[in-house]
Amino acid sequence: MRDSTFKSAFNDRTAKTFMAVLFGATLLVTVLNQLFPADSALHVSAYTVTLLGKYLCYALLALALDLVWGYCGILSLGHGAFFALGGYAMGMYLMRQIGDRGVYGNPELPDFMVFLNWSELPWYWHGFDQFWFTALMILLVPGLLAFVFGWLAFRSRVTGVYLSIITQALTYALMLAFFRNELGFGGNNGLTDFKDLLGFSLQSDTTRVGLLIATAVALAGAFILCRWITGSKLGRVVMAVRDAESRARFVGYRTEHYKLWIFTLSAILAGIAGALYVPQVGIINPGEFSPLNSIELVVWVAVGGRATLYGAVIGAILVNYGKTVFTGIMPEAWLFALGGLFVAVTVFLPHGLVGLVAENWGKVKTRFAQNGNASNTTNPAEGDTP
Numbered sequence: 001m002r003d004s005t006f007k008s009a010f011n012d013r014t015a016k017t018f019m020a021v022l023f024g025a026t027l028l029v030t031v032l033n034q035l036f037p038a039d040s041a042l043h044v045s046a047y048t049v050t051l052l053g054k055y056l057c058y059a060l061l062a063l064a065l066d067l068v069w070g071y072c073g074i075l076s077l078g079h080g081a082f083f084a085l086g087g088y089a090m091g092m093y094l095m096r097q098i099g100d101r102g103v104y105g106n107p108e109l110p111d112f113m114v115f116l117n118w119s120e121l122p123w124y125w126h127g128f129d130q131f132w133f134t135a136l137m138i139l140l141v142p143g144l145l146a147f148v149f150g151w152l153a154f155r156s157r158v159t160g161v162y163l164s165i166i167t168q169a170l171t172y173a174l175m176l177a178f179f180r181n182e183l184g185f186g187g188n189n190g191l192t193d194f195k196d197l198l199g200f201s202l203q204s205d206t207t208r209v210g211l212l213i214a215t216a217v218a219l220a221g222a223f224i225l226c227r228w229i230t231g232s233k234l235g236r237v238v239m240a241v242r243d244a245e246s247r248a249r250f251v252g253y254r255t256e257h258y259k260l261w262i263f264t265l266s267a268i269l270a271g272i273a274g275a276l277y278v279p280q281v282g283i284i285n286p287g288e289f290s291p292l293n294s295i296e297l298v299v300w301v302a303v304g305g306r307a308t309l310y311g312a313v314i315g316a317i318l319v320n321y322g323k324t325v326f327t328g329i330m331p332e333a334w335l336f337a338l339g340g341l342f343v344a345v346t347v348f349l350p351h352g353l354v355g356l357v358a359e360n361w362g363k364v365k366t367r368f369a370q371n372g373n374a375s376n377t378t379n380p381a382e383g384d385t386p
Helices: 004-010 013-034 048-071 079-101 111-115 129-155 161-176 205-229 233-250 257-279 293-302 310-329 330-349 351-377
Strands: none
Touching: 004 048, 004 257, 013 205, 013 310, 048 079, 048 161, 048 310, 048 330, 079 257, 111 205, 129 161, 129 233, 161 293, 205 233, 205 257, 205 293, 205 310, 205 351, 233 330, 257 310, 293 310, 293 351, 310 330, 310 351
8 A cells, every 4th residue: 555655656647747847957067068069059057057056955944844844734834944054964064075285284083173273073063075985974864853843742742833933043053053162163154165076076066067967856745745745544534633733632643753753854955954954065053043944944845835745846946046146136124024024925825826827727627618618619510400
């Protein structure tokens, strides 16, 4: 039964369309970057490749939030924390790969530790010279934090705006902690000056394209996983918890267990997004923990459309593309534009852009059907005498 459910999630039309568009765009960008020279009008620059990769990381993050907010009703204003933790785990690995190529030439300590007169590597940095250990931490650290936080919150039946405020307080507390130099994560400057990943130079166009493809594969895999979950019995129970938690609890479901499971999985997906983000942008600092980032994330999902999965992806890409363009024209007005966008979507598009398109498409289909029926009733059948 589970296999058939997974196959149906993989084979449904929405999933096929999503993956066709995603991989088609990725393949097109790859070909235009690798096969056309820089002076060609068809060439796609390395900057554009990196920008698209960043957008796909944000799309994966939005997908993670849509799973927990759209389908479980948990409005998390702290998912930026899980994103940043995954990013820091990857950043620690990349810093360990620099070795003696740093400014100070220390084969063991990162440059910022040498600058701050650290004598030895902190215990929690050990193991990050191995990629398998880093990959494990990318999943484990955000997942464990979400599990502990969720277990305490859901067990105490904290819901609604109170839960949202607590999640925002969580990411703000982490931001303040990571700003401290004593914590050993680079303080205000964070981690940067990365050289290579798995032996491949991060400055190479080929590596940038490889990271873009890896991000697209991760996004596609996460989409299929979320599609499978939301279409399964587990997903139906989770949506019942979203719509009427007290009734679901009354009929015997341990609602806190379902919420905890979904919240933890969502945090892991956010951590993966952060890990893919860092080698593409080349830096991770405490600013990624900013509550404003988590609020922006909510706007992405709201603009695209909650409880659709692909709507969250569309919203993340569109809003961030708009941010790229708008901040280049009027950088000081971006936050006002973002706030106005959120208000406009809340008032006029409660179901987001996807809901608007679906509603209008339904009206068009109904109109065509009515016109077809009218023509069938007015035109005589072929061969009949009028």
